[in-house]
Amino acid sequence: MQEFEKLPGIGPRSAERLAFHILKSDKEAALALAGAIREVKENVRHCRVCYNLTEADPCPICADPRREQSVIFVVEQPNDVVLLESTGLVRGVYHVLLGHIAPLDGIEPGDLTIDALVARVKKGGVKEIVLATNPTLEGEGTALHIKSVLADLPVQITRLARGLPSGSQIEYATRAVLQDAIDGRRVF
Amino acid sequence: MQEFEKLPGIGPRSAERLAFHILKSDKEAALALAGAIREVKENVRHCRVCYNLTEADPCPICADPRREQSVIFVVEQPNDVVLLESTGLVRGVYHVLLGHIAPLDGIEPGDLTIDALVARVKKGGVKEIVLATNPTLEGEGTALHIKSVLADLPVQITRLARGLPSGSQIEYATRAVLQDAIDGRRVF
Numbered sequence: 129m130q131e132f133e134k135l136p137g138i139g140p141r142s143a144e145r146l147a148f149h150i151l152k153s154d155k156e157a158a159l160a161l162a163g164a165i166r167e168v169k170e171n172v173r174h175c176r177v178c179y180n181l182t183e184a185d186p187c188p189i190c191a192d193p194r195r196e197q198s199v200i201f202v203v204e205q206p207n208d209v210v211l212l213e214s215t216g217l218v219r220g221v222y223h224v225l226l227g228h229i230a231p232l233d234g235i236e237p238g239d240l241t242i243d244a245l246v247a248r249v250k251k252g253g254v255k256e257i258v259l260a261t262n263p264t265l266e267g268e269g270t271a272l273h274i275k276s277v278l279a280d281l282p283v284q285i286t287r288l289a290r291g292l293p294s295g296s297q298i299e300y301a302t303r304a305v306l307q308d309a310i311d312g313r314r315v316f
Numbered sequence: 317m318q319e320f321e322k323l324p325g326i327g328p329r330s331a332e333r334l335a336f337h338i339l340k341s342d343k344e345a346a347l348a349l350a351g352a353i354r355e356v357k358e359n360v361r362h363c364r365v366c367y368n369l370t371e372a373d374p375c376p377i378c379a380d381p382r383r384e385q386s387v388i389f390v391v392e393q394p395n396d397v398v399l400l401e402s403t404g405l406v407r408g409v410y411h412v413l414l415g416h417i418a419p420l421d422g423i424e425p426g427d428l429t430i431d432a433l434v435a436r437v438k439k440g441g442v443k444e445i446v447l448a449t450n451p452t453l454e455g456e457g458t459a460l461h462i463k464s465v466l467a468d469l470p471v472q473i474t475r476l477a478r479g480l481p482s483g484s485q486i487e488y489a490t491r492a493v494l495q496d497a498i499d500g501r502r503v504f
Contacts, residue, residue, distance in 0.1 A: 205487075207487055215494050259504055262484070262485050263480045263482045264483060271504065289478065291478045296481075297450050297452065299396060303402075303403045304483055306403050308477055310406065312502070314474055316473050
């Protein structure tokens with residue numbers, strides 16, 4: 129129960145319920161869970177190129193010759209890679225920052241994988257860095273920092289489009305969304 | 317009670333509650349409501365220029381010499397004007413379509429104020445038409461139709477930006493939003 133309670137979103141009551149479930153379940157099911165937890169900790173690591181979570185190193189995306197290695201989508205977390213991959217829209221590769229700059233939480237640029245990104249660009253062959261950090265204060269600050277550290281390198285820096293989310297109604301848009309939509313309007 | 321029940325979102329129970337409220341309230345309050353309803357029907361009309369709801373004709377926005385009359389934001393409904401005005405970001409004027417094209421609901425282009433928009437552009441002095449219809453199937457179809465009827469006129473046609481809504485997290489974006497965000501990415 130003490131171990132379950134350390135997990136996020138599990139309170140004392142849930143921990144108790146989980147613990148009794150383990151006690152009641154057959155031995156195989158319980159050992160399968162224990163085995164999966166151990167296996168994931170032993171076999172899943174960060175890709176040495178893009179820092180995504182992977183069992184193979186480099187990860188299957190970095191190792192795929194059909195991907196455009198010259199276009200790098202920079203995201204905050206491994207789950208952003210999962211989401212973008214699920215759309216099938218990204219032909220390039222990724223770079224996972226493993227967080228965003230948040231000075232108030234003590235997360236400085238040096239805590240992220242920004243140095244490794246700069247090294248990837250300096251190695252050459254990279255044409256475009258697509259900043260795909262979250263459109264939040266921290267994501268935006270992180271994007272601006274990366275832009276500044278890449279400023280002197282011969283690479284184009286782009287950012288995912290901001291604006292009205294497809295399928296929404298203008299009447300429910302916030303001021304910030306409308307500002308992006310008006311400022312970013314394009315020839316149609 | 318029968319009259320209240322005809323209002324949107326008012327069922328028999330609410331209609332009963334409203335009717336008894338009128339019966340209980342003092343005469344002045346009841347007559348104030350009746351007067352407001354009559355007044356709004358008698359005095360509020362569509363602006364002859366932009367078709368927004370207004371008491372003065374032309375409406376205060378169309379009549380304001382400080383507004384850029386050369387930039388027209390095309391919206392579906394009068395409440396979109398209210399929202400865009402609340403942001404203070406629009407220096408141009410408006411054109412209210414009074415709906416969107418929806419063949420399945422029997423709403424054809426001729427039911428909207430598109431002819432009046434074309435006439436405004438033909439009169440001259442209009443540099444940019446900003447299509448600010450909703451980023452929905454109907455709004456998009458309406459925008460495409462307007463683009464085609466204005467195609468031969470010397471006016472730039474733009475559309476509000478689509479993409480990630482500011483303040484959101486990428487992990488909650490839909491495929492359509494991500495597609496707009498990736499396709500519309502810009503130099504940063």
